[in-house]
Amino acid sequence: MSHTTQAYRAAILHSLADPSKVGVEQSYEYFEDGLLVVEEGQVLACGPAEELLVRFSGVTVTEYPDALITPGFIDTHIHFPQVGVIGSYGTQLLEWLNTYTFPAEGRFADAEVAAENAEVFLGELLRNGTTTALVFGSVHKQSVDAFFEAALARNLRMIAGKVLMDRNAPDFLQDTPESGYADSKALIERWHGKGRLSYAVTPRFAPTSSSEQLALAGKLFGEYPGLYMHTHLSENLKEIDWVKALFPERKNYLDVYDHHGLIGPRAVFAHGVHLCDDECARLGETGSAVAFCPTSNLFIGSGLFDLPRVEGHGVRVGLGTDVGGGTSFSQLTTLSEAYKVLQLRGESLNPFKSLYLATLGGARSLYLDDKIGNFAAGKEADFVVLDYKATPLLEFRLKQAKTFAEKLFALITLGDDRAVKETFAAGRSLHRRD
Known part of the structure; x- marks a missing residue:
């Protein structure tokens, strides 16, 4: 294993496809306790921490309790x-x-x-x-x-x-x-x-x-x-x-x-x-x-x-x-407003569709979905760590959530720059909230 290999442990969510085309349940992958393994600025693996910690024993692991990792x-x-x-x-x-x-x-x-x-x-x-x-x-x-x-x-x-x-x-x-x-x-x-x-x-x-x-x-x-x-x-x-x-x-x-x-x-x-x-x-x-x-x-x-x-x-x-x-x-704030736009049109915007628009959908629009947008192995390791306890209101609201979909929607609706704990580009931390 390369000395540059790093792993990041938290809840992890990324899009696999457009929910409008494959259905919501098939459109994303979510790991309640996940591990993102990065080597030389690229995604090496992403999956359940329990499995990957065995496979990548000896790799330095940074843990983020009460946080969600998504693609940048x-x-x-x-x-x-x-x-x-x-x-x-x-x-x-x-x-x-x-x-x-x-x-x-x-x-x-x-x-x-x-x-x-x-x-x-x-x-x-x-x-x-x-x-x-x-x-x-x-x-x-x-x-x-x-x-x-x-x-x-x-x-x-x-x-x-x-x-x-x-x-x-x-x-x-x-x-x-x-x-x-x-x-x-x-x-x-x-x-x-x-x-x-x-x-x-x-x-x-x-x-x-x-x-x-x-x-x-x-x-x-x-x-x-x-x-x-x-x-x-x-x-x-x-x-x-x-x-x-x-x-x-x-x-x-x-x-x-x-x-x-x-x-x-x-x-x-x-x-x-x-x-x-x-x-x-x-x-x-x-x-x-x-x-x-x-x-x-x-x-x-x-x-x-x-x-x-x-x-x-x-x-x-x-x-x-x-x-x-x-x-x-803030893309979180922008997605919150996108939801309101569709509400005014008599439509809805599922939170997993929101995730897609801000990540893999954006990559596809730019013909970059072979490089960025999700955590498929070999893609560039651009990702963000979102803090579930960023504000007292967000922390309180998320405690009431009964499903992950409800939790994600509340994070989008109430989140902004304060929810961003750390931002990585090509595996390198470029912003860390004080």
Whole structure:
């Protein structure tokens, strides 16, 4: 056994498949007294402690009483430059951009500001148990450099890209089709595939990119293997009307991206609150994904995402916090809001489906389910330790739970960053709560 082999003992829960496809009982694995064995940053084994302690005798074991180990959370849509405006008052999407977002992003022309914010941003992700995220930078190359430098130092699996905007934005945030292409290409060659990092071609959304810029973005998306495409889609009704006016020749909002080659595997569209059936079908048949962002959709007043309908068309769906329009880095809090969104639609969200969305479902949306998302042997050892006694209320509530499903639901509903006891990436502890 390698001297780097470590084991972690607690209750352990991970997803095996989508509950919507295989049924709840077949969708997860739970060990009341479990052992997660990690070697060289990868999962070596996961199962009942009683069995694995015999098999791995002599391995150092860290025990976590009154705790639950799950895979690290995966955030499929978040804005790195918007941390400083999270929780800002009183607008919907288009006003939000002009009032808060664009001024905040303008500060990232300063490399020192970008570096400072990268430290805060990654610290918050890890403090909330998030180990992988699909991240918007600003229009500035240095914002992406700063983010990737900080992520590489922590050996995190992260995806990010420079925003592309050549119109309908302040002059200080605009690039050109040619400069956006050249800057993105330089960043790809510097960072894509380095460590556990990947690059995403990132047009902000159709209204802020000309057809020329979208065409070059589509060209770039096809030029390097394993690239991502990350943008916004059908978040707000006024936004959709704006897109219709700007691209009258296209049959719907998604068709704008489709026409320019910005669709397919590893293309992730944030929000999708107001998708039509044709758009859902096209997303499903092309292997594209949608990021469900409940806290921002409620906070900015965009609407209620129809999860069953979108998934019913075969669309991959992950969970996004959408900080800073979203109001929390916590995936637990985000799942609590997701439950409320579905309640308002007359639907329900089973706690094991919630776990899937935040872990294996997110990995599948990002085509990373061969690397992260659960504790299958050989996967990267990204995991989080959740504290059942994080707050007096949580501890009291969990004592009343009669089943593990009830316990998990209460943990999701009442949990937040305080519930995260420790966060590991590639087998290394990167956050430990005091």
